[in-house]
Amino acid sequence: MPSIRNIGVQEIARLAHVSIGTVDRALHGRKEISEKTRKRILRIAQERGYRPNLAARALSVGAPLIRIGVCIPREIHYFYDQLRDGFLNEARRFEQLGVEIVYHPIQRLGGGECAGMKELLALKLQVIAICPGDPANLTGLINQAETQNVRVICVASDAPQSARSTVVCVNPEVNGHIAAELMAKFLPSAPQVAIVTGMFATEDHRKKVQAFSEKFQQLAPGGKLVGVVEGHDDEDETFQKVYALLGRNKTIKGLYVSTANCLPVCHAVGARGLHGKVRLITTDLFKEMVPYLEKDTILASIHQRPYVQGQIAVRLAVDHLANGRPIPPSYYLTPHVVLRSNLHLFREIRSDGIL
């Protein structure tokens, strides 16, 4: 334990026999200072465990010190509105410490994210949070940002090949595994099941499919995965394909819908008169799902907690920039399992704004 009470610039200046101006220069790596005095000052600060007083800093500077650019899609609203609110509400808590969100939405996942990123890059922010829709294309810009000492936080989806500081998301493999486990436990033994996904090209979707399929084999001996439907997150296409599948194969007992696009699947089940016969494990949560959860067409939904993802991204940024804590290389959060009996506790379903 270096010292009991916290030391300040004043004290450091005294110990180093320099003025506080010089201490400030040393601490902030400014150039107008000789290398040896900087060393000396830094060593003293280190030894005495100097931690800057953020309140004083914020007060002195006046302008926001930690500016977080947020480049996330607008659509699908029910998901990204929550994500945005997580960012905004959490940042407000640290407003007085100089934390500010620069919200820079794009229309949809992958739609103009490079342009958005470039604009944010020009703003000289400390942190950029982004949902990579097309990681391959974005990687160059992410690396450029990190080179310019801008921390990049991927949210909800990842750009694993890039130099991003961290990612905040639900691991898609975990999603697939949970779905498989629930399916294996909920359905009678040796069931036939199928998957409804968006498109194989999307890494997130592909991983969920694969993880589900592996885990399901393992947990449901005798069970069988009899089809994977690629709905391209299009309502009509999804409905048609699922409707056709259920017509061809009367023995299917379960469907894992690995994207948010579960409504057309519910409709197809209904159109075949299979409510109560074919059960769904879905992804995420929005109001329109409630009736299907209540009548057990949807047995459970795996909720990726976008609001909390936004919150956590802000916290990682603030913890790092304000309190000097390291950013963990990834932050995989536990999804919630939504059931009939806990449904009413989720912010998506509630009218009050409570977390």
Added chain:
Amino acid sequence: MPSIRNIGVQEIARLAHVSIGTVDRALHGRKEISEKTRKRILRIAQERGYRPNLAARALSVGAPLIRIGVCIPREIHYFYDQLRDGFLNEARRFEQLGVEIVYHPIQRLGGGECAGMKELLALKLQVIAICPGDPANLTGLINQAETQNVRVICVASDAPQSARSTVVCVNPEVNGHIAAELMAKFLPSAPQVAIVTGMFATEDHRKKVQAFSEKFQQLAPGGKLVGVVEGHDDEDETFQKVYALLGRNKTIKGLYVSTANCLPVCHAVGARGLHGKVRLITTDLFKEMVPYLEKDTILASIHQRPYVQGQIAVRLAVDHLANGRPIPPSYYLTPHVVLRSNLHLFREIRSDGIL
């Protein structure tokens, strides 16, 4: 929108034709000021949407402004250590804004909570967080605290008859309902099940039992609740009683363990050679449960997230005291459903300290 930029005491003083000293007196309800000038100043502050600059306040005062007393049990460690860490870690984020935790543990739930509360009361804190083990006895002290303008936050358990500002917990009824839903969905139709609880005298335990029993009737037609074991959270007693029950009744397929005391239940199941025959829904999470989750003796556990409860209590306090937001009358959080496939994501199981 009252004004674009935030106004300060200086500006209010100018507008009211008084000095900033007087503004300060008005804003803080100090006595050395005439009623009419106070009114005038307050009106102006109101009109212009004055919000104090917390950084400046913290800087000026120096000492912690928001002191939160935390009177929670030490045992059972696996639960209350998490709760404590939630308080401590979250408070550290707001340290520079003058938030401080006064940690004042008691040995076990209900063991000396009145004395602990009294000691905290003497410290002139702004907030006291407490786990009521014996609400009837504590209510007087809680009311006294609130009268003295100390906000009382109940955590993990409630004192519903008191004037406490709020409670942060998992609603025991929700716990019971989720357990019932999982039991009904996981087990083959019309199963016989039993409950293992602590003691009926504890409100939390009683409510879980009742909620489970009602919901189970409703969701598992033909199923039957064939016993309720009161284990008094004693390992031997619980083992003996469950062992006896499983001997008497060979048809039991499921057990809902509504307290953290699930290990003796697992042992009893093992001793009867019923692994894989009798399935458990348990409560909370600690390392020793892992093998039973992995071999599916425990199908799922309902995790009350003590760490997050501590976090949220701090946030409610800070949001209220620092940012003037109202405290919601209750904050019921969603428990996590722990399964084999998400097990490794929980802080109780991980070695790194990440949330």
Added chain:
DNA sequence: CTGAAAGCGCTAACAA
């Protein structure tokens, strides 16, 4: 009852 002024720890502008 009210006003004036010092000072919290830090940054930034200017002087040397």
Added chain:
DNA sequence: TTGTTAGCGCTTTCAG
């Protein structure tokens, strides 16, 4: 390259 100083918005003390 270094030192000096004003001032961020607020609380607090001391004078009036």
